[in-house]
Amino acid sequence: MSGKWLVTGANGYLGGEVCRGLQKEDYDVCALARPGHTLDSLEKCGVTCHSYDALPGLMAEGDVFVHCAGKVCDTGLWDDYQQINVDWTLSLYEQAIQRGARCFVYVSSVAALGYSKRQSDIDLDESDEPLLTTGELYGRSKLLAEQALQQRSRTAQTRLVILRPGFIYGRRPLAPSQRWLRRGSIVDPNQRVPLVHVDNFLSALTRTGKDTNASGIFLVVDDEQPMLGELNALKLEYGILQYPPWRIGKTGFRLLCLVRNLARRLRGQGALPEGYAASQYLMRTRSLSYSTKKLKGQTGWEPAVSLEVGLQESDARKQPAPERLDS
Numbered sequence: 001m002s003g004k005w006l007v008t009g010a011n012g013y014l015g016g017e018v019c020r021g022l023q024k025e026d027y028d029v030c031a032l033a034r035p036g037h038t039l040d041s042l043e044k045c046g047v048t049c050h051s052y053d054a055l056p057g058l059m060a061e062g063d064v065f066v067h068c069a070g071k072v073c074d075t076g077l078w079d080d081y082q083q084i085n086v087d088w089t090l091s092l093y094e095q096a097i098q099r100g101a102r103c104f105v106y107v108s109s110v111a112a113l114g115y116s117k118r119q120s121d122i123d124l125d126e127s128d129e130p131l132l133t134t135g136e137l138y139g140r141s142k143l144l145a146e147q148a149l150q151q152r153s154r155t156a157q158t159r160l161v162i163l164r165p166g167f168i169y170g171r172r173p174l175a176p177s178q179r180w181l182r183r184g185s186i187v188d189p190n191q192r193v194p195l196v197h198v199d200n201f202l203s204a205l206t207r208t209g210k211d212t213n214a215s216g217i218f219l220v221v222d223d224e225q226p227m228l229g230e231l232n233a234l235k236l237e238y239g240i241l242q243y244p245p246w247r248i249g250k251t252g253f254r255l256l257c258l259v260r261n262l263a264r265r266l267r268g269q270g271a272l273p274e275g276y277a278a279s280q281y282l283m284r285t286r287s288l289s290y291s292t293k294k295l296k297g298q299t300g301w302e303p304a305v306s307l308e309v310g311l312q313e314s315d316a317r318k319q320p321a322p323e324r325l326d327s
């Protein structure tokens with residue numbers, strides 16, 4: 001297939017994996033990151049790397065543009081989310097249109113739908129209305145970006161694909177290192193975790209990027225969407241977790257938020273954003289599951305890597321021992 005694949009956020013987790021995955025499959029890949037950010041490991045794999053300054057001269061007719069860069073954390077100022085996730089995304093799509101790019105793929109998130117409980121337990125799909133609370137800044141910025149892109153795509157030749165992945169895992173540690181006292185915490189073991197293995201995400205990306213009939217929003221989530229309690233049991237079995245996280249419930253969670261807020265104020269970082277605690281509570285107790293019928297039906301996508309295989313591959317006991325700095 002002619003045309004190269006330009007990938008933003010190439011120094012991040014997903015952008016890097018996308019570049020390596022495309023390169024492995026013999027696509028012509030061009031990795032992009034901010035000036036000064038090292039892309040050495042990609043260059044070593046033979047990927048062409050540039051900073052965003054070079055973009056106007058790089059983009060050409062027939063290219064596929066994959067926008068992975070974005071503000072991903074769950075705290076911060078709304079203006080930053082707006083500027084990075086909404087305004088910048090739209091300006092990149094505009095450049096892609098002007099240069100005659102074949103396709104623009106935006107990596108959004110299931111967070112764009114919001115984590116509020118719905119009235120029925122049916123899997124959410126692309127036609128469901130987003131339901132966001134005040135504190136869901138990340139999800140809101142993803143949703144606004146999607147809406148701005150869709151509005152622009154109505155009069156554009158460059159095909160628009162919006163992928164909404166769940167939590168992407170694979171080829172990076174799946175849990176923070178634990179100690180007996182520092183084990184992380186669970187608010188609700190029945191929380192659903194919409195995982196997607198990075199290889200399954202890559203397959204969704206290449207299928208939608210190439211298929212000229214694929215356009216609009218696609219949810220990208222593996223078939224197994226386990227509850228957190230089940231997932232942690234598997235992680236313990238496979239040595240990914242050493243200790244079960246503390247179960248703190250609603251009261252413990254409230255206390256944790258109070259302590260975090262106090263610590264931020266003492267460090268002069270300002271209070272957490274309005275609605276932060278409520279949105280975090282929603283996220284940590286969500287019971288939503290997602291349908292991928294559209295992606296499967298339109299592109300033939302199937303998540304080839306199962307949860308069991310994905311987790312076994314992340315088994316801490318099979319990971320090489322970390323290199324000693326003094327050796």
Ligand SMILES: NC(=O)c1ccc[n+]([C@@H]2O[C@H](COP(=O)([O-])OP(=O)(O)OC[C@H]3O[C@@H](n4cnc5c(N)ncnc54)[C@H](OP(=O)(O)O)[C@@H]3O)[C@@H](O)[C@H]2O)c1
Nearest residue numbers: 009011012013014034068069070084107108109166167168
């Ligand atoms: N990982 C997941 O589970 C997941 C799930 C759903 C959706 N997503 C989406 O996938 C994308 C990549 O996520 P990730 O997990 O790979 O996160 P990541 O490792 O933190 O990478 C984020 C990338 O965005 C770049 N970025 C952040 N702010 C920027 C700015 N102002 N200007 C230019 N670049 C900026 C970062 O570059 P710097 O290093 O220069 O800051 C980095 O390359 C995001 O859009 C995220 O919303 C990820």
